[in-house]
Amino acid sequence: MSSQVVVEAPGVHRVEEHTPRAPGAGEALVRVHAAGICGSDREVYQGNRPEGYVRYPLTPGHEWSGTVEAVGAGVPASLVGRKVVGEGFRNCQVCDRCHAGETTLCTDGYEETGFTQPGAMAATLTLPARLLHPLPEDADLTAAALLEPAACIAAAALKADTRPGERVAVVGTGTLGMFAVQFLRASSPGELLVVGTRPDREALARQFGATGFRTKEQELPGDFDVVVETAGSADAARTAAALLRRGGRLVLTGIPAPGADGLDPTDLVVRQLEVHTVFGAPPDAWSHAVRVFAAGLLDPVPLVTHELPLAEFSRAIELVGSGDPKVGKVLLRP
Numbered sequence: 001m002s003s004q005v006v007v008e009a010p011g012v013h014r015v016e017e018h019t020p021r022a023p024g025a026g027e028a029l030v031r032v033h034a035a036g037i038c039g040s041d042r043e044v045y046q047g048n049r050p051e052g053y054v055r056y057p058l059t060p061g062h063e064w065s066g067t068v069e070a071v072g073a074g075v076p077a078s079l080v081g082r083k084v085v086g087e088g089f090r091n092c093q094v095c096d097r098c099h100a101g102e103t104t105l106c107t108d109g110y111e112e113t114g115f116t117q118p119g120a121m122a123a124t125l126t127l128p129a130r131l132l133h134p135l136p137e138d139a140d141l142t143a144a145a146l147l148e149p150a151a152c153i154a155a156a157a158l159k160a161d162t163r164p165g166e167r168v169a170v171v172g173t174g175t176l177g178m179f180a181v182q183f184l185r186a187s188s189p190g191e192l193l194v195v196g197t198r199p200d201r202e203a204l205a206r207q208f209g210a211t212g213f214r215t216k217e218q219e220l221p222g223d224f225d226v227v228v229e230t231a232g233s234a235d236a237a238r239t240a241a242a243l244l245r246r247g248g249r250l251v252l253t254g255i256p257a258p259g260a261d262g263l264d265p266t267d268l269v270v271r272q273l274e275v276h277t278v279f280g281a282p283p284d285a286w287s288h289a290v291r292v293f294a295a296g297l298l299d300p301v302p303l304v305t306h307e308l309p310l311a312e313f314s315r316a317i318e319l320v321g322s323g324d325p326k327v328g329k330v331l332l333r334p
Helices: 039-046 147-160 175-185 199-207 236-242 265-270 283-294 310-320
Strands: 003-009 012-017 027-037 063-071 083-086 124-128 132-134 167-171 191-196 212-215 224-229 244-252 274-277 304-309 329-333
Touching (some): 012 310, 027 310, 039 310, 063 124, 063 147, 132 283, 147 244, 167 236, 191 199, 199 212, 224 236, 236 244, 310 329
Parallel strands (some): 167 191, 191 212
């Protein structure tokens, strides 16, 4: 029996029979291979996602990979049978931000797969075909299920605009931090430092290309050209900014809880720091992530530690929030 997860309300879910929805005009029906779980999915289940950024009842799942089974009118038939991943933001395509390619800033309001629209924790997912990004025929779909967080870091890498030989650093050693190391390594930095709270992540960071590793408790160097922050902890932004040289470039991707230590505006102005932020991934970042993945420069597989069936959704949510250092990326397999 095909099944799907439905979060009825915060803390209340069920696994029920799933009926695929035939694709309408401009849509595609995708057979889901795997769906990843991240902190925002846990927020959905716990009920602490910001108002307006979730709509119950809901089938979650914004990180996914799969294979196109059918397409609707106006969609190329050549997509059928293709391995794909897909953007989450359901942008309007007609506002000025969408026309500029900044689809995550769509002025028509927020709509996203797995939060306000049905997600991929189901046997199939029907969505606008324009959101799909085809993968190579030999792509590993389990690895590709992590391309959504990779696309967010691809957006950060594009904003960082790292040049070969520059000194770069990553703050954070979770999934996003490890992706940041891989993207920045591809730009041939002169130095690539990773700063985190878990010494056990050093080996993996170096495997992905880091040339140095320090915990926040150790003395940290400065004069870095670029720093990408992925931790989202209360003091991560300040830690990241302190690593930079005058005129350096900072990209923030983490979302800390209210009350975090903010950046010092005097420090930003006096040191003329260039600050960028990332929330989600626009089309160019998705294309960049898929291209880097297809070229073999991005390896998500070592980040996956658990693969569970949809029926074990509760256990998957518990694992993600357990704090166990042995828990990395958790995937659900329909």
